[in-house]
Amino acid sequence: MNLKDLYSKSTAGMKTSMIREMLAQTKGVPGMISFAGGFPSPATFPVNTLNELFQEVVTESGSDTLQYGASEGDNELKKALISWENVSLDTDELLITNGATNGIYYFTRTLINPGDVILCEGPTFLGSVVSFEASGAEVISIDMDNQGIQLDLLEDKIKELKSIGKTIKFFYTIPDFQNPTGITMSLERRHDLIKLMQKEQILILEDDPYGELRYSGEKVKSLIEIARNEYNDKKIVTTVKSFSKILGPGLRMAYVMADKELIKPMCSWLQKVIVNPEGVTQRVVAKYISKGYLEEHIKSIREFYKPYQVAIIDALTKYMPNEIEFTKPEGGIFIWLKTKKDINFDELFSEIVKEKVCYIPGSKFYPEHYEQYNCLRLNFSYPTIEQIYDGIKILSEKIQTELSKL
Amino acid sequence: MNLKDLYSKSTAGMKTSMIREMLAQTKGVPGMISFAGGFPSPATFPVNTLNELFQEVVTESGSDTLQYGASEGDNELKKALISWENVSLDTDELLITNGATNGIYYFTRTLINPGDVILCEGPTFLGSVVSFEASGAEVISIDMDNQGIQLDLLEDKIKELKSIGKTIKFFYTIPDFQNPTGITMSLERRHDLIKLMQKEQILILEDDPYGELRYSGEKVKSLIEIARNEYNDKKIVTTVKSFSKILGPGLRMAYVMADKELIKPMCSWLQKVIVNPEGVTQRVVAKYISKGYLEEHIKSIREFYKPYQVAIIDALTKYMPNEIEFTKPEGGIFIWLKTKKDINFDELFSEIVKEKVCYIPGSKFYPEHYEQYNCLRLNFSYPTIEQIYDGIKILSEKIQTELSKL
Numbered sequence: 131m132n133l134k135d136l137y138s139k140s141t142a143g144m145k146t147s148m149i150r151e152m153l154a155q156t157k158g159v160p161g162m163i164s165f166a167g168g169f170p171s172p173a174t175f176p177v178n179t180l181n182e183l184f185q186e187v188v189t190e191s192g193s194d195t196l197q198y199g200a201s202e203g204d205n206e207l208k209k210a211l212i213s214w215e216n217v218s219l220d221t222d223e224l225l226i227t228n229g230a231t232n233g234i235y236y237f238t239r240t241l242i243n244p245g246d247v248i249l250c251e252g253p254t255f256l257g258s259v260v261s262f263e264a265s266g267a268e269v270i271s272i273d274m275d276n277q278g279i280q281l282d283l284l285e286d287k288i289k290e291l292k293s294i295g296k297t298i299k300f301f302y303t304i305p306d307f308q309n310p311t312g313i314t315m316s317l318e319r320r321h322d323l324i325k326l327m328q329k330e331q332i333l334i335l336e337d338d339p340y341g342e343l344r345y346s347g348e349k350v351k352s353l354i355e356i357a358r359n360e361y362n363d364k365k366i367v368t369t370v371k372s373f374s375k376i377l378g379p380g381l382r383m384a385y386v387m388a389d390k391e392l393i394k395p396m397c398s399w400l401q402k403v404i405v406n407p408e409g410v411t412q413r414v415v416a417k418y419i420s421k422g423y424l425e426e427h428i429k430s431i432r433e434f435y436k437p438y439q440v441a442i443i444d445a446l447t448k449y450m451p452n453e454i455e456f457t458k459p460e461g462g463i464f465i466w467l468k469t470k471k472d473i474n475f476d477e478l479f480s481e482i483v484k485e486k487v488c489y490i491p492g493s494k495f496y497p498e499h500y501e502q503y504n505c506l507r508l509n510f511s512y513p514t515i516e517q518i519y520d521g522i523k524i525l526s527e528k529i530q531t532e533l534s535k536l
Numbered sequence: 537m538n539l540k541d542l543y544s545k546s547t548a549g550m551k552t553s554m555i556r557e558m559l560a561q562t563k564g565v566p567g568m569i570s571f572a573g574g575f576p577s578p579a580t581f582p583v584n585t586l587n588e589l590f591q592e593v594v595t596e597s598g599s600d601t602l603q604y605g606a607s608e609g610d611n612e613l614k615k616a617l618i619s620w621e622n623v624s625l626d627t628d629e630l631l632i633t634n635g636a637t638n639g640i641y642y643f644t645r646t647l648i649n650p651g652d653v654i655l656c657e658g659p660t661f662l663g664s665v666v667s668f669e670a671s672g673a674e675v676i677s678i679d680m681d682n683q684g685i686q687l688d689l690l691e692d693k694i695k696e697l698k699s700i701g702k703t704i705k706f707f708y709t710i711p712d713f714q715n716p717t718g719i720t721m722s723l724e725r726r727h728d729l730i731k732l733m734q735k736e737q738i739l740i741l742e743d744d745p746y747g748e749l750r751y752s753g754e755k756v757k758s759l760i761e762i763a764r765n766e767y768n769d770k771k772i773v774t775t776v777k778s779f780s781k782i783l784g785p786g787l788r789m790a791y792v793m794a795d796k797e798l799i800k801p802m803c804s805w806l807q808k809v810i811v812n813p814e815g816v817t818q819r820v821v822a823k824y825i826s827k828g829y830l831e832e833h834i835k836s837i838r839e840f841y842k843p844y845q846v847a848i849i850d851a852l853t854k855y856m857p858n859e860i861e862f863t864k865p866e867g868g869i870f871i872w873l874k875t876k877k878d879i880n881f882d883e884l885f886s887e888i889v890k891e892k893v894c895y896i897p898g899s900k901f902y903p904e905h906y907e908q909y910n911c912l913r914l915n916f917s918y919p920t921i922e923q924i925y926d927g928i929k930i931l932s933e934k935i936q937t938e939l940s941k942l
Binding site for chain 2: 131134136137138139144181185192193195197231240242261299395398401404406411
């Protein structure tokens with residue numbers, strides 16, 4: 131019996147993660163300076179407060195939180211989130227999920243028939259792309275500029291796809307400190323995007339894992355805030371927010387805000403997939419918010435990461451050759467680097483690893499057939515400040531050498 | 537924009553849970569005696585020990601357990617499970633999941649193309665059936681006797697399905713204290729089932745949420761124990777086990793044991809759906825096992841439930857008319873009641889609710905088109921001993937009245 135012969139088509143067609151395989155080369159190498167990660171710094175996890183709250187929750191409400199719970203999520207957590215958020219939300223417009231990817235999965239399951247199109251920014255978060263592709267969707271990316279998605283390109287692509295009879299279900303975006311580029315969509319672009327999607331009757335899925343991690347500049351209103359508060363439109367934007375970069379990804383806590391006619395089927399999928407979110411952790415997060423810890427903690431995380439953001443932008447400015455462009459994000463944990471010159475950063479990867487520096491090649495952040503190779507992602511939440519300067523210097527010199535060969 | 541028009545086919549075709557709607561009638565009614573539940577008693581949750589362990593885990597390994605973790609599960613939990621289990625397991629033959637349904641979902645996703653057949657016991661656990669149906673599978677149930685699945689019927693059905701070109705991917709079974717019948721598959725039947733499935737090249741999915749809840753009689757070896765230890769076959773049986781009825785369902789902790797060629801694609805699905813299991817809870821469960829608490833705790837749960845099992849069998853024996861047959865499970869939390877007479881327990885439900893007793897009609901535990909109406913499920917982990925006697929008396933009298941009308 132060959133078990134592989136029994137796999138479903140969608141399983142047999144799944145790609146292995148090239149990122150994982152690439153990073154396997156870098157693991158356990160002493161002295162490796164890694165800009166490849168996407169993990170928050172464990173120094174930002176509020177261990178002591180969480181410890182108190184776990185204790186409080188298990189002791190005070192163990193028989194409740196250890197029992198089966200509501201599939202749509204713990205009511206106390208929902209109440210805390212409703213008072214925390216800047217949009218007015220009914221209880222049935224919220225779904226608690228096992229991390230943001232989990233919410234994105236239910237949204238995709240709710241809407242996608244094989245062959246339907248999902249549009250996204252190019253580059254974008256690979257985890258979402260592979261999840262979209264596994265649903266049988268055709269994933270098409272649209273280029274960005276420094277204000278976010280390029281709406282003229284988006285509109286042309288929609289026209290083209292509709293003319294050949296394609297069904298476009300939604301546009302996926304990470305408007306704040308995007309993964310991998312660090313780009314934040316401008317306010318004007320957000321307004322125009324919403325108006326375009328309303329005209330085209332295509333939903334927007336707003337993924338917001340980094341929005342709270344702003345180290346400079348002014349907050350830009352989220353897409354759901356604009357849609358609900360300024361256009362009185364509850365349907366067009368669905369937003370997924372996560373506690374992974376705030377309290378710790380190990381907690382697997384995220385939530386979805388959407389029209390109740392989307393929350394309802396998403397919740398039906400959740401019932402079939404995880405039955406209900408974890409009870410103790412939900413209540414811990416509820417208390418973390420309702421006791422007022424969250425606001426203070428976010429301030430401290432911003433202060434923690436800011437020096438790293440300052441250092442990497444400073445190091446890049448100092449060391450990178452002029453042929454290299456890089457984003458200057460005001461928050462998040464990623465910077466995007468690209469060049470008009472003919473450098474293939476997939477090929478350079480093994481070379482630079484030998485010099486004990488690693489990044490993720492930009493091509494890994496595009497859906498199949500849309501790959502670009504003249505770009506890469508740098509993470510600045512994992513290396514130390516010293517490593518940032520050292521690593522960027524090594525990387526810059528390597529790139530300089532490559533450029534001189536052209 | 538009508539959001540419902542955007543639903544995928546599988547979403548639009550999802551059925552609402554009739555059980556939920558039925559039970560809505562019974563909620564908050566003072567004095568209601570409910571045999572309808574499926575929840576473990578919160579008195580069995582080891583609140584104090586869990587409290588200590590949550591504290592220990594967050595304090596000692598917060599930066600580790602609050603971080604992203606391995607998709608296939610925490611290594612310490614895997615180690616604890618490997619030493620706990622009665623089969624020899626490699627690390628890559630284990631997957632930690634967000635509850636048992638979550639593991640079943642990945643197994644189904646790994647194997648099922650729309651139109652493939654899943655065979656199961658009739659009646660069976662509804663949660664699995666709806667999850668199977670949502671994958672596009674055709675779910676077909678086979679009748680049981682008091683030793684479990686009827687193998688002659690199963691073999692005939694397989695022959696019939698194969699002759700019309702159907703692909704049968706797996707047979708789903710709950711061999712110990714089955715939900716909803718309480719039936720435990722006999723040892724002989726287990727051997728014969730494995731041999732039949734080996735011959736037919738059809739996988740077995742063994743769902744084992746209640747196996748540890750044995751109040752009398754002798755443990756019967758699990759299907760995976762028999763397959764691995766006696767037939768040296770790692771492929772034929774995949775087993776899902778859950779901590780929901782032992783430590784508390786709110787923890788959403790379960791695990792899958794399977795051949796590594798099934799664990800690998802299941803883990804790929806897990807990555808797309810939840811990224812990784814919750815970190816803190818996994819480590820808590822690991823410590824619960826490795827510190828030796830689990831064995832003692834299981835003993836205490838058995839002692840806790842036994843009087844309820846004794847009471848309900850006693851009450852049924854005392855009060856039920858002779859026309860009614862019921863199972864006498866040696867463990868678990870359910871009893872199945874049926875009659876050859878023409879009583880429709882779906883119709884009787886609203887009547888009996890008026891007398892402040894409720895159950896779940898048997899028809900709800902069959903896949904579509906296979907419903908039977910002359911049966912019902914009783915749960916005995918939720919009502920008190922007094923309520924068990926009172927409730928069974930009321931139910932018996934009602935059934936007697938119905939019988940006298942025939």
